[in-house]
Amino acid sequence: MEKTQESFDYILWSPLSERRRLFGGDFSGELLGLGVWAEGAYNQLEDSDDFGQYLLGADYTFESGLYLIGEYYRSELGRTDKSEYTFDDWMRLLSADGENLGVDYISSGEMYPVTELLNWSNYLIINLNDRSGILFPWLDYSFSDNTEIILVGYVPFGEEETEFGEFGIGGFARVRVYF
Numbered sequence: 001m002e003k004t005q006e007s008f009d010y011i012l013w014s015p016l017s018e019r020r021r022l023f024g025g026d027f028s029g030e031l032l033g034l035g036v037w038a039e040g041a042y043n044q045l046e047d048s049d050d051f052g053q054y055l056l057g058a059d060y061t062f063e064s065g066l067y068l069i070g071e072y073y074r075s076e077l078g079r080t081d082k083s084e085y086t087f088d089d090w091m092r093l094l095s096a097d098g099e100n101l102g103v104d105y106i107s108s109g110e111m112y113p114v115t116e117l118l119n120w121s122n123y124l125i126i127n128l129n130d131r132s133g134i135l136f137p138w139l140d141y142s143f144s145d146n147t148e149i150i151l152v153g154y155v156p157f158g159e160e161e162t163e164f165g166e167f168g169i170g171g172f173a174r175v176r177v178y179f
Contacts (some may be wrong), residue, residue: 019046035059051076065113071106078103082130082162093163101163102129117142125164132158132165146178 024041039055057071079085080103092099109123119140126133135155142148151173158165 018048020044031058033060053077067111068109070108073100073105073107075100075103075105078129080104080129082159085161085163100127102127104128111138127158127163130158130162130165132156132162134164134167148176150174150176 021044022041023044024039026037026039028035028037030036036058037055038057040052041054042050042052044050052074053076054074055071057069059067059069061067078100079089082101085101089101093101105125105127107123107125109121111119111121114120119138121136121138121140123136123138124133133156135157137153137155139151140148141150151171153169153171154167155169156164156167160166
């Protein structure tokens, strides 16, 4: 696929535009009772450095309803050392582009149906390069087939100037009503 990619130069404070070719693929299936999947994309850019993004994951649901998931993600757009993070990298992380700062990540999660209407989950993302991460405890309660409330916390950890170590503890609540 070929298209024009729009981005923003935060040093020059101006939009950038360049042609991009994207090559990618994915698969999903089952192996020894585990759900498995992989995705890959390689980006050829007209002016900027080319980069790849790759994901490998697996999940499993036990008879009790406990669901486990794990993924490894690699982005060649990132940096392997936190001292290499640039202002542009931080702005891209906080912008709509939302790219990660590091190269290698693992994530894991679990969801357990505490009752028929209440699910408890925990999700964890770790930047393997700067050793920072974030934990998301999550409660999801269904009042009915059409209404639910979701409570999500986030607990970051890591040294200063790491991807997740700069953020404070927080959370949010969301109510969904379906019509």
